[in-house]
Amino acid sequence: MNNILKVSDAELYYEVRGHGPLVVLVGAPMDADAFGPLADLLATDYTVLTLDPRGVKRSTLYPGGTSRPEQRADDLAALIRHVDAGPAVVLGSSGGAVSALALAQYHPDVVRTVIAHEPPLSRLLPDADELLAMAEKQxxxxxxxxVVGAFKQFFRGANIQIxxxxVELMFAGDRDPVQVAAERFWFEHEMRETITWLPDxxxxxxxxIMVGIGEESTDQLCDRTSIALAxxxxxxxxxxxxxxxxxxxxxxAFATVFRAELEVIHSPR
Known part of the structure; x- marks a missing residue:
């Protein structure tokens, strides 16, 4: 089921699949489509909510609107209350992990568990000032x-070996305008707000709260930030x-590990 929910300064596109306890999958800037295959795998046993974050793809942002973690948390809370199937287990990845942590901080009543997968919380690290200066340059x-130069800087700063x-093949030449718009929104309206957010x-x-890290992410920036949070x-x-x-x-493979976590979360205490 695909729908739009209007909030004070945005219109949020969301999808709902399946039946059972509520699971929310969220990214930033990743949209609902990025989580589609995982959502399909989980929908046999869970109600799965996915969405385009504010200002990304099918979620519109009214003029002058911004995308801070606390606003994205408000959006998630509004959606969870709207579908009326919570409290939710929320898996957030990257910027979406920051959104999910903000949701747990500001709206704990709608959250059962947050799984923060690789949140880029640079301010938790001892070299935060250097990292944030590099991000400003990006x-x-x-x-x-x-664009190509920015992504070369981005991958070097994240210690992702590409x-x-x-990088030139990925980001030069003609590209999907929808993807480019989401990417520009990240650099212009989401990146700074996300990586400078300091959780309570x-x-x-x-x-x-649970913290997830990719097996292939060792020594990358989000490996460091995730370990620092944990x-x-x-x-x-x-x-x-x-x-x-x-x-x-x-x-x-991701769903197998996630399902094991969900079984622990939903097991009788």
């Missing part, structure tokens, strides 16, 4: 029109198949 480079010639760790300790919360992270986008690259 944003400026992208918005100046040098040869320059591959005391509030998160009151919630049920250490601050006093929990052991779970390793998921694949890398930063393992949920999309290897959905069947």
């Amino acid at each position: 944003m400026a480079t992208y918005l100046s029109g040098d 040869p320059d010639q591959v 760790l005391d509030k998160l300790r009151e919630a049920t 250490d601050r919360l006093g929990i052991e992270p779970t390793r998921y198949p694949g890398g930063h986008t393992g949920f999309a690259d290897a959905p069947e």
Whole structure:
């Protein structure tokens, strides 16, 4: 089922599949389509909610609107209340993991458990100032029109090993305008707001938080930020198949690990 929910400054596109306890899959800037294969696998046993974040693809943002983690948390809370199937287990990945953590912080009543998969919380790291300065350069480079240069900087900063010639093939020439628009929205309206967000760790300790890291993400920036979050919360992270986008690259293997986590979450205490 595909629908639009109007909130104060945006119209949110969302999809609902299946029946059973509510699971929310969310990214930023990744949209609902990126989680489609994983959602299909889970929908045999769960009600699965996916969405396009505000300002991305089919979710429109009214003029002057922004995309801060607390706003994305408000959006998630509104959607969970709207579908009336919560409280939810929320799996957020990348910027969506930051959205999910903000949801647990600001709207704990709608959340059963948050699984934060590779949240880019740079301010938790000792070299945060250097990392944030690099990110500012990436944003400026992208918005100046040098898309390939910005992504070369981005992958180097994230310690993701992609040869320059591959980056050129990925981001040069004619590209899907919808994807380009979502990408530009990330650099212009989401990236800074996401990586500079500092969670209230005391509030998160009151919630049920799990941290996920890709098996192929070792030593990458989001491996470091995820370990830092898990250490601050006093929990052991779970390793998921694949890398930063393992949920999309290897959905069947990812679903196996995620299902095991869901069984623990929903087991009688």
